[in-house]
Amino acid sequence: MSTAREADLLVRGIDWLITVDAGRRVIRDAAIAVKDGKFAAVGKAAELEGEWRAGRTLDARGAVATPGFVDNHLHSSFQMSRGLADEANAQSFLFDHMYPYEGAMTGEDVYVSASLAAVELLRHGVTCFIDPGNYHPEATVKAIAASGMRMVIARSSFDKTKSVMGLLPERMIETTAHCLESTEALFERYHGGHDGRLAASASFRGLNNASDELILGLKAIADKHGATLQTHACFSYSTHDSSVAQYGKPEIERLESLGVLDERMLVVHSGWLEPHEVALLARRKPTLVCAPSSSIHNGYGNLAVGMLPELMALGVNVTLGSDHACSGSVDMVQEMRYCACGYKEVRINPRVMPPEHALEMATVNGARGAGLADRIGSIEVGKEADLVLFDATVSEWQPLYNPVSNLVYSATGNTVKHVFVAGEQLVRDGRLTRIDQEEIMREVRATAMRIADRLDMKKIVKLRWPVE
Numbered sequence: 317m318s319t320a321r322e323a324d325l326l327v328r329g330i331d332w333l334i335t336v337d338a339g340r341r342v343i344r345d346a347a348i349a350v351k352d353g354k355f356a357a358v359g360k361a362a363e364l365e366g367e368w369r370a371g372r373t374l375d376a377r378g379a380v381a382t383p384g385f386v387d388n389h390l391h392s393s394f395q396m397s398r399g400l401a402d403e404a405n406a407q408s409f410l411f412d413h414m415y416p417y418e419g420a421m422t423g424e425d426v427y428v429s430a431s432l433a434a435v436e437l438l439r440h441g442v443t444c445f446i447d448p449g450n451y452h453p454e455a456t457v458k459a460i461a462a463s464g465m466r467m468v469i470a471r472s473s474f475d476k477t478k479s480v481m482g483l484l485p486e487r488m489i490e491t492t493a494h495c496l497e498s499t500e501a502l503f504e505r506y507h508g509g510h511d512g513r514l515a516a517s518a519s520f521r522g523l524n525n526a527s528d529e530l531i532l533g534l535k536a537i538a539d540k541h542g543a544t545l546q547t548h549a550c551f552s553y554s555t556h557d558s559s560v561a562q563y564g565k566p567e568i569e570r571l572e573s574l575g576v577l578d579e580r581m582l583v584v585h586s587g588w589l590e591p592h593e594v595a596l597l598a599r600r601k602p603t604l605v606c607a608p609s610s611s612i613h614n615g616y617g618n619l620a621v622g623m624l625p626e627l628m629a630l631g632v633n634v635t636l637g638s639d640h641a642c643s644g645s646v647d648m649v650q651e652m653r654y655c656a657c658g659y660k661e662v663r664i665n666p667r668v669m670p671p672e673h674a675l676e677m678a679t680v681n682g683a684r685g686a687g688l689a690d691r692i693g694s695i696e697v698g699k700e701a702d703l704v705l706f707d708a709t710v711s712e713w714q715p716l717y718n719p720v721s722n723l724v725y726s727a728t729g730n731t732v733k734h735v736f737v738a739g740e741q742l743v744r745d746g747r748l749t750r751i752d753q754e755e756i757m758r759e760v761r762a763t764a765m766r767i768a769d770r771l772d773m774k775k776i777v778k779l780r781w782p783v784e
């Protein structure tokens with residue numbers, strides 16, 4: 317018998333391993349060997365366990381394993397906004413609720429918010445996320461890097477106070493030149509940092525408050541660094557209509573006319589499309605991010621009128637994003653269910669979004685959206701070892717005939733037990749290993765009181781029942 321091969325970690329006895337590799341293999345009674353932060357072997361436990369030895373062994377009996385989830389859209393600075401934007405139409409959501417909240421946030425508040433986001437993301441199996449940016453990237457990076465997870469960081473850019481939809485707070489408006497300089501500085505400082513777990517991206521937050529010069533300038537910076545350009549678009553009928561009123565064309569058509577629509581662009585929402593815009597997206601193939609909880613929480617109609625299942629069938633990379641805590645959950649497992657079930661319900665068609673598509677959106681497609689398709693998104697030899705182990709012995713996972721079905725239709729992120737990023741364990745038995753969760757929760761409670769003092773809470777929070 318040949319000598320055993322050496323690994324750093326051997327995860328053995330995995331009941332079900334969902335690889336999402338090129339062959340979409342699902343392996344029963346599986347094992348994984350990890351070496352130098354990468355998957356060194358993936359296969360049947362009976363074969364691997366004889367061949368590999370490791371300094372550390374993890375017994376994964378009763379577990380379902382998946383790749384780490386890649387959330388393609390999460391505002392980490394909005395984690396402190398839970399309950400602040402209920403029952404609001406799109407215009408009111410932005411201009412009466414979220415922009416005043418954002419305008420009131422200090423760097424310290426953003427640090428606490430991003431720390432809370434890291435706890436929630438990791439606990440729910442998200443190992444990488446894309447942030448559309450805020451005004452305190454240094455506080456954001458400090459919080460996320462402390463947790464050990466991956467992130468695509470951006471800095472917020474708006475250069476127009478006024479749009480047909482309303483007025484942005486003065487604090488959030490910057491000159492075009494300042495937006496571009498700050499984005500360039502962000503790339504210099506963070507791109508590839510934090511042991512390779514950090515990437516930078518260029519971001520304008522929406523089309524109606526962004527000038528053509530800003531969009532073109534940001535695209536040039538993104539191209540120079542081979543990075544993603546991201547924006548929100550077609551979020552509601554009002555963003556669509558406002559674009560037509562201001563620019564004489566809807567949002568996707570405007571991006572096309574500027575020449576920025578390509579495979580390195582990330583377009584969040586893309587619900588409200590005109591027929592010729594569907595054709596443009598199918599031709600240019602930017603990544604499109606479905607954010608189901610964000611739409612269904614206040615009824616923005618992205619699933620009801622959206623064409624993402626069709627665009628996926630046309631070869632467009634469609635991903636998932638949890639968007640923000642103000643729509644409730646920040647849990648990619650629940651987003652998969654909202655997406656799969658939501659499209660079936662509004663189309664009255666059980667075949668339109670199978671659970672496998674939702675899981676691809678949350679893993680391999682998400683990795684591609686983040687520009688990391690060659691490094692993460694699936695469990696296969698050579699990729700970085702981002703791994704989630706669910707405790708499938710609990711009631712919502714039983715009985716277990718089909719692990720992809722149970723994952724999407726039955727589980728929540730609360731059943732995540734262990735999480736690894738590049739082979740490093742960041743969640744053990746549901747608790748973060750690098751940071752003190754209790755300390756963060758104490759800071760969250762103190763910060764919430766400070767934020768409440770600065771906002772007109774009677775106008776923002778809809779407490780309809782008497783509080784004694």
Ligand SMILES: [Zn+2]
Nearest residue numbers: 391448548639
């Ligand atoms: Zn968003």
